[in-house]
Amino acid sequence: MKGGEKQCGKVDKLKPIIAIISLQFGYAGMYIITMVSFKHGMNHWVLATYRHVVATIVMAPFALILERKIRPKMTWPLFLRILALGILEPLMDQNFYYIGMKATSATYSSAFVNALPAVTFIMAVIFRLETVNLKKIRSLAKVIGTAITVGGAMVMTLYKGPAIELIKAAHTSIHGGSSSETTDQHWVTGTLAVMGSIISWAGFFILQSFTLKKYPAELSLVMWICGMGTILNTAASLVMVRDLSAWKIGMDSGTLAAVYSGVVCSGMAYYIQSIVIRERGPVFTTSFSPMCMIITAFLGALVLAEKIHLGSIIGAVFIVFGLYSVVWGKAKDEMISTTEEKIGMQELPITSIISTDGGGNPGAHNKGVTNST
Numbered sequence: 001m002k003g004g005e006k007q008c009g010k011v012d013k014l015k016p017i018i019a020i021i022s023l024q025f026g027y028a029g030m031y032i033i034t035m036v037s038f039k040h041g042m043n044h045w046v047l048a049t050y051r052h053v054v055a056t057i058v059m060a061p062f063a064l065i066l067e068r069k070i071r072p073k074m075t076w077p078l079f080l081r082i083l084a085l086g087i088l089e090p091l092m093d094q095n096f097y098y099i100g101m102k103a104t105s106a107t108y109s110s111a112f113v114n115a116l117p118a119v120t121f122i123m124a125v126i127f128r129l130e131t132v133n134l135k136k137i138r139s140l141a142k143v144i145g146t147a148i149t150v151g152g153a154m155v156m157t158l159y160k161g162p163a164i165e166l167i168k169a170a171h172t173s174i175h176g177g178s179s180s181e182t183t184d185q186h187w188v189t190g191t192l193a194v195m196g197s198i199i200s201w202a203g204f205f206i207l208q209s210f211t212l213k214k215y216p217a218e219l220s221l222v223m224w225i226c227g228m229g230t231i232l233n234t235a236a237s238l239v240m241v242r243d244l245s246a247w248k249i250g251m252d253s254g255t256l257a258a259v260y261s262g263v264v265c266s267g268m269a270y271y272i273q274s275i276v277i278r279e280r281g282p283v284f285t286t287s288f289s290p291m292c293m294i295i296t297a298f299l300g301a302l303v304l305a306e307k308i309h310l311g312s313i314i315g316a317v318f319i320v321f322g323l324y325s326v327v328w329g330k331a332k333d334e335m336i337s338t339t340e341e342k343i344g345m346q347e348l349p350i351t352s353i354i355s356t357d358g359g360g361n362p363g364a365h366n367k368g369v370t371n372s373t
Contacts (some may be wrong), residue, residue, distance in 0.1 A: 006091035028295035042254035044098030052229035054262025088228025089204040096197035103190025110296035114319040118149035138332035152318025161310030205282035310330025
């Protein structure tokens with residue numbers, strides 16, 4: 001029995017890790033499909049709107065049926081939190097990210113998102129979801145790792161460097177030998193947009209962590225966020241997009257991007273992230289983003305004929321090193337917290353067994369003890 005319990009415990013610990021790693025593959029696919037749709041003229045405001053229309057349609061039946069008995073009542077404070085969540089992620093994060101991706105590249109933007117765990121950690125400390133004690137090695141690891149990650153992001157921002165072709169054969173075979181990058185890429189504007197996306201996304205994780213404590217129905221929360229994202233993006237699109245032809249739907253890459261990102265990267269991702277945030281916290285949830293950079297870099301070179309610049313590689317190395325320093329410190333925190341809980345559970349029966357006699361001296365417990373007269 002004990003062996004089986006230990007095995008189940010290990011599987012339970014692996015579930016959040018497997019779920020988050022799977023999401024990185026999903027996000028990498030989204031970056032590539034979305035970039036292809038942009039190259040074919042898809043408007044990012046319209047894409048964000050259609051994405052959340054799809055997500056709402058897919059998630060609503062599950063939420064309404066599976067959580068009809070456990071869904072808490074909607075109140076004004078909860079509604080305002082959901083409105084803020086809709087502004088932070090479906091509206092600001094996604095549109096800022098799309099702007100940054102169009103101005104730079106899928107590989108660069110996905111690599112820069114590696115700063116997300118550091119930004120999330122800083123916000124978590126500010127809002128007291130994480131604790132820092134500079135006298136402890138694990139806390140120093142988290143602080144130093146955060147600083148290194150931010151430094152790597154700055155390297156990517158300020159230093160572009162020479163271009164490096166990863167898969168030259170793929171360029172010639174898929175794109176007929178034309179592997180030159182577009183001349184209208186605005187790296188500073190794109191970088192600022194991606195930074196805005198990261199800050200909004202980190203804020204979304206923090207607020208989601210607080211909201212789940214008041215509204216512990218993950219599917220219903222996802223439904224509300226996607227529905228709010230649909231409304232907000234529709235309003236923004238009607239203001240920003242004046243060409244009605246941009247709303248046309250056909251069997252093309254734009255429709256594929258909307259369906260894929262809506263189902264995988266909004267509906268499923270919000271749900272999985274909600275569960276992992278509730279179990280492990282927002283910092284752990286964002287700690288596996290470097291995997292997405294590696295997957296996207298390979299797919300970007302293979303499918304989009306993108307070149308990776310030396311500055312991106314150097315910055316990414318710093319970011320990955322700093323990130324895993326943060327993750328190591330976080331893992332030590334969880335290990336010590338678990339140990340303290342076990343010690344506390346072991347001490348409880350001991351304190352209940354010891355009793356005192358009338359004079360205040362420790363005496364034997366009545367059970368199983370006979371006093372001779």
